[in-house]
Amino acid sequence: MTGPALRWGVLGATSYIATHLMPAIAATPGNVLSAVASRPGRSAEAADAGRPFGATARPDYASLIADPGVDxxxxxxxxxxxxxxxxxxxxxxxxxxxxxxxALEEEGCARIEDAARAASRTVMEAFMYRFHPQQVRAAELLASGEIGELRVVRAAFAFAIPSGSGNIRLEQKLGGGATFDVGCYAVDVPQFFFGQAPRQVSARFHSRPGEAVETSVTGTMDFGEGRGAVFDYSIDYGPRAWYELQGTRGTVTVRNAWAMSGEEGVVTVLTAEGTRTETVPAADHYQLQVAAFARAVRTGSTAPVTLADSRRAARVGAALAASAAAQGAPVPTADVTVPR
Ligand SMILES: NC(=O)c1ccc[n+]([C@@H]2O[C@H](COP(=O)([O-])OP(=O)(O)OC[C@H]3O[C@@H](n4cnc5c(N)ncnc54)[C@H](OP(=O)(O)O)[C@@H]3O)[C@@H](O)[C@H]2O)c1
Incomplete structure (x- = not known):
């Protein structure tokens, strides 16, 4: 890396950030963690979270984004x-x-796109799993032709959140629900490997008694020409973090796609010739994500998770909800109403 370090500020002193993102920023060459901000009255929490990495607290989010010492x-x-x-x-x-x-709606992505263009700044959605070498290996295996042409993707992501835990994922007014928490990963995988948005989706939502948000979802996606995806995701049961690429000649399975915490990746290939399991060395996908983002900033190149990816994710999320509201009827993604 050449040039000065990229100076990061973090909004929100969450335990997840303190244990995953802050260490990743601090450990990635050419990046430093400079500042952390919490809501007013929580500066002590922000200071505690930033201290191990040499970052100092700001009194609120607005002060952090106005800070000339943050890039x-x-x-x-x-x-x-x-x-x-x-x-x-x-x-x-x-x-x-x-x-x-x-964004929870495609219109939000459009606002972000306009702001990024006007400011000539880089913006990227943090789909960290895409940076893990096991995803890269799964993509290589698919491209090698060993499992033939991709026909079906199966994906599942789940973990349980107890009722009454105060978790933001159970709060409707904070954009909670399984779809935009774990579901966005399970439905990104088929789109990533098929390299396109689905033509239509079908989903059934279930809410655990007492919860206002959907806590478990099952569904399918149609990519046309006989290609499809089957998925389920939940914040009610689990744990599960798995996907499978079914080709005309075999299958690639990734055992733990999203919940990596320092263990090796395991990718299994099944063909008529037999089964082979490959291990992929442990890697921190949060660090790899920070490095990829910083590279896009420095070079001015398009961020690897593109704004088109984010627009598609928001549109598909809306289509899943529309299908669930229609008792699982197929909803063409092109038909989802997008204000703008
Ligand atoms: N990529 C991943 O692996 C991953 C993992 C977990 C979460 N996430 C994403 O990260 C985001 C936050 O999730 P989290 O698990 O970190 O949530 P969390 O622990 O509840 O933290 C959310 C933070 O937001 C701030 N906040 C502002 N307004 C709030 C409000 N009304 N209620 C609660 N908190 C409020 C708080 O920070 P201050 O009080 O310090 O301001 C709080 O610590 C979500 O979008 C989630 O999808 C991603």
Missing amino acids: AVYIALPNTDHVDWTVRALEAGKHVLVEKPM
Whole structure:
């Protein structure tokens, strides 16, 4: 890396950020963690979270994004806050890495796109799993032709959140629900490997008694020409973090796609010739994501998770909800109403 380090500020002193993203920023060459901000009255929490990495606290989010000593902002606030704070940070001249979902509606992605263009700044949705070498290996295996042409993707992501835990994922007013928490990963995988949006989706939502948000979902996606995806995701049961690529000549299975915490990746290939299991050395996909984002900032190149990817994710999320509201009827993604 050449040039000065990219100076990061983080909005929200969450335990997830303190244990995953902050160490990843601090450990990635050419990146430093400079500042952490919490909501007003929580500066002590922000200071505690930033101290191990040499970062100092700011009294609120607005002070952090106005700070000339910050080049890039990482946003992991509740889902309903992603668009507004991303736009505000871009308008303040910062580059932004924003947690998934970038937006709950495609219109939010459009606002972000406009702000990024006007400010000439980089913005990317944090789909960290795409940077893990096991995903790269699965893509190589598919491209090698060993399993033939891709026909079906099966994906499942689940973990249980107890009722009454105060978790933002169970709060409707904060953009909670399984779809935009774990579902966005399970439905990204088929789109990533087919390299396109589905033509239509079908989904059934279930809410655990007492919860306002959907807690478990099953569904399918149609990619045309006989190609499809089957998925399920849940914040009610689990754990599960798995996907499978079914080709005309075999199958690639990734055993643990999203919940990596320092263990080796395991990729299994099944063909008529037999079964082969490959291990992929442990890697920190959060660090790899920070490095890829910083590279896009420095070179001015398109971020590897593109704004088109984020628009598609928001559109598919809306289509899943529309299908669930229609008792699982297929909903063409092109028909989802997008204000704008
Ligand atoms: N990529 C991944 O692996 C991954 C993993 C977990 C979460 N995420 C994403 O990160 C985001 C945050 O998730 P989390 O698990 O970190 O959530 P969390 O632990 O509840 O933290 C959310 C943070 O947002 C701030 N906040 C602002 N307004 C809030 C409000 N009304 N209620 C609660 N908190 C509020 C708080 O920080 P202050 O009080 O310090 O301001 C809080 O610590 C979500 O978008 C989620 O999808 C991604």
